[in-house]
Amino acid sequence: MKKLLLLSLLTFLTASSFSQNDVPQNRIKKTLELDGSSFQKEIKLMVREEKTLRYSVKGKITGGKFDVKIYDPNGKKENGFLLSTMEGSNAKGSLIEVNTDPIPGIWVFKIDNSKSKGSISLSAFQNNRGL
Amino acid sequence: MKSPNCFNKKTMLSLILRLSLFPFCVFAYQITGKILLPETPVWSPVIYLSLIPSFDDLNAVSEDFIINKSDIRSDGYFIIKGENIPEGDRIYRLHICQKGDPIATIMIGGEEENHCHFLMNKNSKILFNSTDLLFSNYQISQNEALDNLKE
Numbered sequence: 001m002k003k004l005l006l007l008s009l010l011t012f013l014t015a016s017s018f019s020q021n022d023v024p025q026n027r028i029k030k031t032l033e034l035d036g037s038s039f040q041k042e043i044k045l046m047v048r049e050e051k052t053l054r055y056s057v058k059g060k061i062t063g064g065k066f067d068v069k070i071y072d073p074n075g076k077k078e079n080g081f082l083l084s085t086m087e088g089s090n091a092k093g094s095l096i097e098v099n100t101d102p103i104p105g106i107w108v109f110k111i112d113n114s115k116s117k118g119s120i121s122l123s124a125f126q127n128n129r130g131l
Numbered sequence: 132m133k134s135p136n137c138f139n140k141k142t143m144l145s146l147i148l149r150l151s152l153f154p155f156c157v158f159a160y161q162i163t164g165k166i167l168l169p170e171t172p173v174w175s176p177v178i179y180l181s182l183i184p185s186f187d188d189l190n191a192v193s194e195d196f197i198i199n200k201s202d203i204r205s206d207g208y209f210i211i212k213g214e215n216i217p218e219g220d221r222i223y224r225l226h227i228c229q230k231g232d233p234i235a236t237i238m239i240g241g242e243e244e245n246h247c248h249f250l251m252n253k254n255s256k257i258l259f260n261s262t263d264l265l266f267s268n269y270q271i272s273q274n275e276a277l278d279n280l281k282e
Contacts, residue, residue, distance in 0.1 A: 060232075060233070079190075081191065081192070081237055081239060082188070082190065082192070083191075083192060083193075083235070083237075084191060084192065084193035084235075085193065085194070086193070086194050086195060089194055089235065090233035090235065091236070092233050092235070092236040093192060093236070093237050093238070094237075094238045094239065095190075095239045095240060096239070096240040096241035097240050
């Protein structure tokens with residue numbers, strides 16, 4: 001009985017943490033404040049057919065490394081950038097993409113921060129073609 | 132004992148040889164060009180040359196990559212020359228930064244894209260010519276048959 005309860009609790013906790021990170025959203029508008037800690041994060045975007053996909057990632061860091069990679073639903077890396085600093089120095093990156101014929105499905109923004117401080121903003125949405 | 136004539140001939144030959152190699156020894160590579168900077172936002176009139184470690188690093192930026200820089204004149208012309216690069220054809224990046232931004236800045240896509248990539252070796256003579264603002268419309272030509280990696 002105890003084992004069953006423990007298993008249920010673990011399943012619930014796993015499902016909760018999974019759902020927080022893994023539910024694909026229709027649009028992304030986030031600012032990540034980087035405090036010098038290291039973490040990895042995935043943000044998922046549901047991309048629909050026949051609409052233009054627009055996304056941007058912009059930010060500036062001090063120290064450490066910041067890496068963002070964007071994958072299409074087939075798992076192919078579509079874009080991204082890596083900011084790498086020397087001790088105490090800064091780096092800045094921005095990425096703007098307009099994809100008029102995106103592959104429909106779940107796109108993934110994979111973020112890997114390694115000890116950098118700063119701020120990164122992400123934005124992604126779809127609108128009708130030609131707009 | 133060596134005759135003065137023999138010594139003079141050897142000295143002259145050595146001098147001629149050194150003089151003929153002089154242009155290749157002093158500045159092994161050279162990049163000249165013109166880039167048009169918009170009035171706003173304000174861009175620093177400095178252009179940086181980076182050695183990119185691999186194709187996987189085309190979208191990576193670090194101060195470590197930067198190997199040379201040059202001022203951009205008010206009419207947009209610049210010249211970068213040096214010999215501190217490795218053997219063989221390698222990937223290089225020219226980039227500029229907006230005032231106040233770190234020198235390790237990469238801007239990908241959009242009207243403010245701040246860089247271009249190309250292949251070069253230590254004997255390359257590169258000509259960069261931009262016909263529109265920043266890197267929105269440019270050509271790179273060189274003395275060797277290396278293709279521009281314009282993306």
